[in-house]
Each structure stands twice: as C-alpha cells, then as structure tokens.
Amino acid sequence: MSTTSTPVAHDTQWRTVRFEVLEKLESLPSLNSVVLEFLELSQREYFTAKDFEAVISKDQALVARLLKQANSGLYGRSRSIKSIPEAVVLIGLESLKKIVFAVSTEGLTRRTLKNYAYHEGQGFWMHSLGVAQTSRVLAEMSPACQLRSEEIYVAGLLHDIGQLIIDDFLPPGDGKHVSRRKEIEAVGLDHTELAEHILRQWNLPESITACVRYHHDYEQAGEWAPAAAVLCLAEGVCGHWGLGRKNPIDLSDDIPVEKFQNILDHIGLPAEKWDQVIWDIRQNLVGLDGTFREYAD
Secondary structure, eight states: TTOOOOOOTTSSOOOOOOOOHHHHHHHHHOOOHHHHHHHHTTSSSOOOOOHHHHHHHOHHOOOOOOOOHTTTTTTTSSSSOOOOOHHHHHHHHHHHHHHHHHHHHHHHHHHSSSSSSTTTTHHHHHHHHHHHHHHHHHHHHHHOOOOOOOHHHHHHHHHHTHHHGGGGGSOOOHHHHHHOOHHHHSSSOHHHHHHHHHHHHOOOOOHHHHHHHSSGGGGGGGGGHHHHHHEEEEHHHHTTTBBBSSSOOOSSSOOOGGGGGHHHHHHHHGGGGHHHHHHHHHHTTEEEEHHHHHHHO
C-alpha cells in the first residue's frame, strides 16, 4: 500500500494516519472468500446442497468443522456422515450459516485485546458473535431493515474489527473504556472508520460496509440507516449485559424499553413488542460460551 493512500478518501476532514497502521492493515489476515460466495449463494431463490458443496469444499478447515458437527451426538445418527451434501441436509441451513461465518472469521475475531475491556481469551470473539446473533434477531423483526439476516450477521461479526489494529497503538490504560476520541488520538481514525477501509479492501457489499461504518452514527448512513440502527441496537443490548466483557455470561438483567426507544422508532419496532424481542434475543444467546468451545479446535 502506498503511503499516500488514505482509508477514508470520501471524508471532507482528512486526518494523518500513522504509517505503522497502514503496515498492519497489509498484514491483517484477509476475510475468507468463502464468506462472499456463501452470502451470494444463500440469497438466491433456489439452491441445492450440491451448490453449497461447491463453495464449502474450497476451505478444508470448514469442511472438517462441518463434518465434525454433523457427526456429533446432537443429531443421533446411527452411521457416520462423510459427504458435504449429507451434512448440509442433516444440520440445516441456519446451523450451516453459523458454522460458515464463525469459522471464516475466527482467525480475525478470536484475539485477546490488551486495551479494550473484553475478558481475556474469548471476550472479543464472544462480543462479536453475540452482536451478530442479536442483529439477526432484530433484523428479522424489523420491518425497516433492508439487510438480509446473513448480511446483518456478517456486519455484526465484523463491526468492531478496527479495534484489532488500534489496540496495538493505544497507551496502557485502566481497561474500562476506550473512547473514539482516544482511538483517533492513537492512530488518526476511530474503529468504525478503520473498519470501513478494511471491508472495502475485502470487497464486501456496500450494505454491510455502511452498516459497520455508521453503527454508532446510524442517522448518517443514508439509505442504510435502518440497518445501521439495527446493528447499533444489537451492540447496545449486548453491552447492557456485558457480553464479552463479563464472564460468565449473565442475561438475567431486564432491559427497559425506554433505554432504546429512539432506535426502536427508527427501525419500526413498536415498544409493545420489546418483551418479545428480548425473549427471542435471550434464546439466541443462551449457550454462546458453548458455541465458542464448539469451534475451539
């Protein structure tokens, strides 16, 4: 990458980005191309298990994880599953999506960050996965969100990816809160701006990129504002429960609807549905730490 390039060329107020940051961007592992192909395939009107085989077979680690899941005790099979199409049919599309997206991004998100307030080891990954699953629930219930559940799930997984780079440049702190102002002071960009640059390098759809870029400022996301608001709400809900920051996970604390009323209005969710929304989110987050262990080897 040339030293004259800038991550946010569309911004009217340019900032000086540290050269070391640009070097780290070059060394950041690329998002598995299977994610893009899987996104495209899962949005077709018609597809078969053989179609998924053509995509999944490109990643042997993904194949191994899929077959491991299909042959686990969860499905009570009397014989072993040895082919991708059989495994796809057995575990179902929704479980397949979770495996594909989690495995394809784990090399990026399964890191220990020194200066952000995630708990050691799996905190950042669990926060990312929790926001992804919460975003999916909200998107499916929001009449205003334009992103499909697969797209919003990927946006949730990658929404804080800029922190992976910034973490190395932050001065040692108390580990409680790193503001976006502190991020800009450290590297020249905040984590959402840096994430935008990363996702554009990976050629992710504009819908996902805009959603990630503006998940703290959803009203600035233009046509993608409702989707960005969904991601903002998902992070807010997971933040209320301290997901990825507290260990073990505790989802028992009630969340008053008043806390997020403005965002609910933006995504078209009436307040009277809030209890149902929170119930559905809890059902999707229960056992999240087990999901981490499931993908751990």
